[in-house]
Amino acid sequence: MAEQGPLSGQKVGDKYVLTELLGEGGFGIVYKAYHLHLQRQQAIKILIERLFQKKAFRERFLREAQTVATLDHPNIIHIDDFGIESTQAYLVMPFIKGGTLQDVLRKQHGFLGLEQIAFYLEQICTALDYAHARGVVHLDLKPHNLLIHDDGRLLLADFGLAHLMKQGKVEGGSSLRFGSPHYMAPEHIRGNPERQSDIFSLGVILYQMLVGRLPFQGAPMEAIMFKNVTEWPPSPRTFRPELSQEVENVLGKALAKRADQRYVTAGEFLTAFKGILVRPTLSLERLKVKEVRANEKPDRENAAPLTELIRSLDPGREESATLRHKVVGDAKGHIWQKQLEPQHLGQSLATMEPIKIFCSYAFEDEKFRDEILQHLNWSSPTIWYDCKIPLKTDWFYLREKYLDEAHIVLLLISPDFLRSNYPNSLEIHRIMEKHSVGKTSVIPVNLRPAYGYWGGNPISGLLDSHQALPTNARPITDYPDRNRAFEDVAQGIQRVIQRVMQDHLNSTQQKMQPDKLLPLPPEPKVNSQPLLKIETISSPDLA
Incomplete structure (x- = not known):
């Protein structure tokens, strides 16, 4: 139920009606509101009444509006309106219904994956560098102030404590001591913040994303501030042993007690963190690939996750004739390419163009993707x-490129997937047009119940026409035996793969001389061909 505030139901600026209370801070209170003329939802921040009576706080509120109005960046919230009335001042922004990064951390009940961290970190860093380049330091950077747009972008918000830099120094008076204690750099606590103070706050956020907790917690705020100045936080490897020393080194530099020992820019911080992701996290010599026949029970508990395999292989390096992996994207775009070549190919298959499958899914559904790959026979x-x-906006071109090349498009359906802008994107409209004329095959796979989210997007018709998998359109999570559900999905995908293979071979044979025609391969049966399995060899270095 929506929370009501003392101003709920009141009209502001003669065109905004305040509805539910969204949040309250030390200086302002935020309401969801309805724009009577434009008929849309807005978020309105109102200066607390007792502070409105003080000139210094009115000026600071105006400065916040003016500061944000000068910033035009896809990862920074923009200002729609500002007004001062007889008893209040207000600032109008878009209503962002996706929650905050704090909500994501709370939902995870722990740490985030390194790829997801890099995805969020990049957006924060680009926003910070943009603001810093224009002489603005935020000074209240924390997950609560990072909003999540419908398309997945992070939006840096709440510039209430932001100050301008002049000749490298932050201008301001006593207000420079305000902030959120857990995220305040030592020099900020002393009242002398600078640009690198935002880098320290970003380091605290990275710590949270890596281990699921704050560096210092449970103590009074004064004690937290004292520890930020005098103590180093516990090593992140204490809570997450699999993290590398390189991760700890990057984090340690961001959290340095002296500002001049931290990264100079957020971009430098980002580059250091992303540099860790492209290095092998497992030794190639300690990976082995073997075939598991249908009558053998796959040992999935000891199988390395495919995501770990992706990180472990050097881009472009061939590990074996069975598996070749080539990176076409990185943590920024989250598109990777995996090329599988069976060891014993007939002449017809050896000369055939590889079948291209494009699989899209929400961050939360990666485990379902892994299961589908485990059940498919290559x-x-x-x-x-x-x-x-x-995906980040400037990677849409890469997604569109590889989506357009695909013979088969898998859409792993869940509420998180359908809540994004992706199902209604121009790319999906184009791919559905190709599907309608037989130029590609779009296969929705129901992972989790998504009733109420299907309507209005171009892929909803596939569910209505019973083209979704599993074959009865029942979500995988509703199956008492999920293994049977994944087998059903694998069979459906492989039926489409077989059809695409036959189309390709027919096309190839039509171009060949009659005496060189090649026989069609037999239709593969589920579990009759070798399965590819990745295992790690036990080693202290991999523990």
Whole structure:
């Protein structure tokens, strides 16, 4: 039930009606509001009444509006309106219904994956560098002030404590001591913040995303501030042993007690963190690939996750004739390419163009993707493009490129997937047009119940026409035996793969001389061909 505040139901600026209370801070209170003329939802921040009576706070509120109005960046919230009335001042912004980064951390009940961290970190860093380049330091950077747009973008908000820099120094008086204690740099606590103070706050956020907790917690705020100045936080490897020393080194530099020992810019911080992700996290010599026949029970508990395999292989390096992996994207775009070539190909398959599968899914559904890959039998040369939704805006061209090349498009359906802008994107409209004329095959796979989210997007018709998997359109999570559900999904995908193979071979044979025609390969049966399995060899270095 929506929370009501003391101003709920009142009209502001003669055109905004305040509805539910969204949040309250030390200086302002935020309401959801309805714009009577434009008929849309807004978020309105109102200066607390007792502070409105003080000139210094009215000027600071106006400065916040003016500061944000000068910033035009896709990862910074913009200002729609500002007004001062006889008893209040207000600031109008878009209503962002996706919650905050704090909500994401709370929902995870722990740490985030390194790829997801890099995705969020990049957006924060680009926003910070943009603001810093224009002489603005935020000074209240924390997950609560990072809003999540419908398309997955992070939006930096709440510039109430932001100050301008002049000749490298932050201008201001006593207000420079205000902030959120857990995220305040030592020099900020002393009342002398600078640009690198935002880097320290970003380091605290990275710590949270890595281990699921704050560096210092449970103590009074005064004690937290004292520890930020005098103590180093516990090593993140204490809570997450699999993290590398390189991760700890990057984090340690961001959290340095002296500002001049931290990264100079947020971009430098980002580059250091992303540099860790492209290095192998497992030794190539300690990975082995073997075939598991249908009559053998796969040892999935000891199988390395495919995401770990992705991180472990050097881009472009061939590990074996069975598995070749090539990176076409990075943590920024979250598109990777995996090329599978069966060891014993007939002449017809050896000369055939690889089948290209483009798989899209929400961050939360990666485990379902892993299960589908485990159940598929790779009986033909295949390139698998993997795409986590959402993507950063400037990577849309890469997603569109590989989506357009795909013979088969898998859409792993869940509420998180359908809540994004992706199902209604121009790319999906185009791919559905190709599907309608038989130029590609779009297969929705129901992972989790998503009733109420289907309507209005171009893929909803596939569910209505019973083209979704599993074959009865029942979500995988509703199956008492999920293994049977994944087998059903694998069979459906492989039926489409077989049809695409036959179309390709028919096309190839039509171009060949009659005496060189090649026989069609037999239709693969589920679990009759070798399964590809990745295992790690036990080693202290991999523990």
